[in-house]
Amino acid sequence: MKRNFKMTIKYDGTRYQGWESQPGVDMTIQGKIEKVLSRMIEEERSDDVNRDEKGSTDKSGGKNADEAGVKLMASGRTDAGVHALGQVANVHLDTTMSAADIQSYMNQYLPEDIAIEDLKDASERFHARYNALGKTYRYTCYYGDSKPVFDRKYVTVLDQHPDIKKMRQAAEYLIGTHDFKSFCANPRMKKSTVRCVDSIEIEKDGPYIRMYFHGNGFLQNMVRILSGTLLEVGFGNMTPQRVGEILEAKDRKLAGPTAKAQGLCLMKVDY
Amino acid sequence: MKRNFKMTIKYDGTRYQGWESQPGVDMTIQGKIEKVLSRMIEEERSDDVNRDEKGSTDKSGGKNADEAGVKLMASGRTDAGVHALGQVANVHLDTTMSAADIQSYMNQYLPEDIAIEDLKDASERFHARYNALGKTYRYTCYYGDSKPVFDRKYVTVLDQHPDIKKMRQAAEYLIGTHDFKSFCANPRMKKSTVRCVDSIEIEKDGPYIRMYFHGNGFLQNMVRILSGTLLEVGFGNMTPQRVGEILEAKDRKLAGPTAKAQGLCLMKVDY
Numbered sequence: 313m314k315r316n317f318k319m320t321i322k323y324d325g326t327r328y329q330g331w332e333s334q335p336g337v338d339m340t341i342q343g344k345i346e347k348v349l350s351r352m353i354e355e356e357r358s359d360d361v362n363r364d365e366k367g368s369t370d371k372s373g374g375k376n377a378d379e380a381g382v383k384l385m386a387s388g389r390t391d392a393g394v395h396a397l398g399q400v401a402n403v404h405l406d407t408t409m410s411a412a413d414i415q416s417y418m419n420q421y422l423p424e425d426i427a428i429e430d431l432k433d434a435s436e437r438f439h440a441r442y443n444a445l446g447k448t449y450r451y452t453c454y455y456g457d458s459k460p461v462f463d464r465k466y467v468t469v470l471d472q473h474p475d476i477k478k479m480r481q482a483a484e485y486l487i488g489t490h491d492f493k494s495f496c497a498n499p500r501m502k503k504s505t506v507r508c509v510d511s512i513e514i515e516k517d518g519p520y521i522r523m524y525f526h527g528n529g530f531l532q533n534m535v536r537i538l539s540g541t542l543l544e545v546g547f548g549n550m551t552p553q554r555v556g557e558i559l560e561a562k563d564r565k566l567a568g569p570t571a572k573a574q575g576l577c578l579m580k581v582d583y
Numbered sequence: 584m585k586r587n588f589k590m591t592i593k594y595d596g597t598r599y600q601g602w603e604s605q606p607g608v609d610m611t612i613q614g615k616i617e618k619v620l621s622r623m624i625e626e627e628r629s630d631d632v633n634r635d636e637k638g639s640t641d642k643s644g645g646k647n648a649d650e651a652g653v654k655l656m657a658s659g660r661t662d663a664g665v666h667a668l669g670q671v672a673n674v675h676l677d678t679t680m681s682a683a684d685i686q687s688y689m690n691q692y693l694p695e696d697i698a699i700e701d702l703k704d705a706s707e708r709f710h711a712r713y714n715a716l717g718k719t720y721r722y723t724c725y726y727g728d729s730k731p732v733f734d735r736k737y738v739t740v741l742d743q744h745p746d747i748k749k750m751r752q753a754a755e756y757l758i759g760t761h762d763f764k765s766f767c768a769n770p771r772m773k774k775s776t777v778r779c780v781d782s783i784e785i786e787k788d789g790p791y792i793r794m795y796f797h798g799n800g801f802l803q804n805m806v807r808i809l810s811g812t813l814l815e816v817g818f819g820n821m822t823p824q825r826v827g828e829i830l831e832a833k834d835r836k837l838a839g840p841t842a843k844a845q846g847l848c849l850m851k852v853d854y
Contacts, residue, residue: 457686461695466733
């Protein structure tokens with residue numbers, strides 16, 4: 313019988329071409345995790361077969377890892393180079409292993425830049441994408457006399473100091489339920505581009521500027537385009553009011569540039 | 584006239600063969616910094632020459648970067664793979680540039696894993712090594728169900744949980760002025776191996792175990808051998824009392840293994 317597991321995943325996205333596994337692409341987070349899980353299931357089965365052979369029955373038959381059909385379902389994709397502290401995924405596995413043993417096996421065999429923070433049995437119907445109620449993203453920038461040495465792969469270095477007060481004013485225009493078409497990378501998005509962003513907090517901590525976005529869902533590149541646009545306001549290239557006009561216009565060309573992937577991190581998914 | 588500058592340096596030592604520049608070794612922190620400073624001095628001189636040529640006088644003559652003799656003096660060496668948040672060095676430079684401009688130039692041209700946190704004019708007699716009164720080192724370990732994804736190059740992952748209480752008991756034997764010969768990598772050390780360690784604090788913070796060492800100076804690999812020995816006590820392979828006996832014996836072979844370089848960081852130098 314297949315059991316459903318919910319896992320929280322932390323990853324450094326630097327080396328990866330994003331979350332989603334794609335044919336012919338080796339470096340995806342999903343692909344790496346599915347590979348380790350397939351191997352785990354395969355090993356468990358071959359142990360069963362060995363035991364069964366001693367007992368002269370073969371219950372598990374000739375199933376192999378592919379037939380195991382290990383398919384991870386995440387709360388959503390993350391782009392190439394984007395990091396996660398709290399990505400959530402679920403997976404149905406035909407195993408008798410304990411959740412703790414699965415987590416330990418995964419952490420042992422996954423690359424050092426992907427970790428399973430938590431793994432638990434979940435109800436049969438739990439679905440990491442459909443059941444997600446909200447998400448928190450963080451975008452981190454650095455501006456100072458020095459350089460971010462130890463976290464250089466997780467921040468975007470700015471060459472001028474943004475005006476935080478103006479960025480906060482601009483953020484006010486974005487709060488609420490709006491059509492965020494101007495902040496979506498896909499111009500031919502057929503589904504609704506209406507989303508609810510319930511908070512944008514902008515924090516200054518020494519040389520670090522962190523923007524926290526919480527909402528019920530985000531469009532393709534939306535957090536990076538919002539971050540890039542808020543920075544344009546901070547640099548004085550755009551007034552805070554202009555952000556309201558851009559939202560109204562529903563035109564991606566009017567918004568700011570897509571901020572670099574390396575500054576973005578998926579912090580938490582709410583269920 | 585040469586001015587003396589004091590600088591505070593932060594570096595990720597992962598890619599480097601240690602602090603000290605050596606003939607034929609490209610990847611040293613000191614070497615990278617001296618190269619950038621030599622280039623800066625050379626550029627300033629060629630600007631002077633150009634200005635002088637216009638004015639038909641040549642005060643700076645044919646001096647080149649080598650003659651500039653840029654020689655950094657650090658508080659002490661760090662080994663290959665060891666990091667620093669607060670290494671201090673001084674350098675005598677024949678320049679008219681402001682301290683702020685020098686810091687900015689250095690941060691622009693140094694690799695992204697070396698940063699100048701601070702740079703100031705110092706008194707002519709300031710010497711980063713001779714004037715150092717004390718140093719703080721931190722050794723960081725990780726033990727948990729997950730993995731240290733974002734800081735994986737700055738911690739040592741343990742495969743068992745050390746007993747912090749026993750490590751603290753063992754540390755007590757090390758506090759004070761002692762002959763630390765048992766904790767020195769160089770068996771033929773001719774100078775005194777007596778040092779004063781005035782505090783060892785061991786902190787548990789979730790999956791992180793951090794050991795802070797403060798003393799008036801440390802022998803070759805001393806912090807790493809102390810850390811490796813305290814971990815042996817934590818793992819139950821050695822009693823806390825045994826550490827006192829090892830100290831007495833003045834024999835490196837009796838102490839624990841040299842803990843990995845990647846967990847070590849030079850935090851602060853006192854003047």
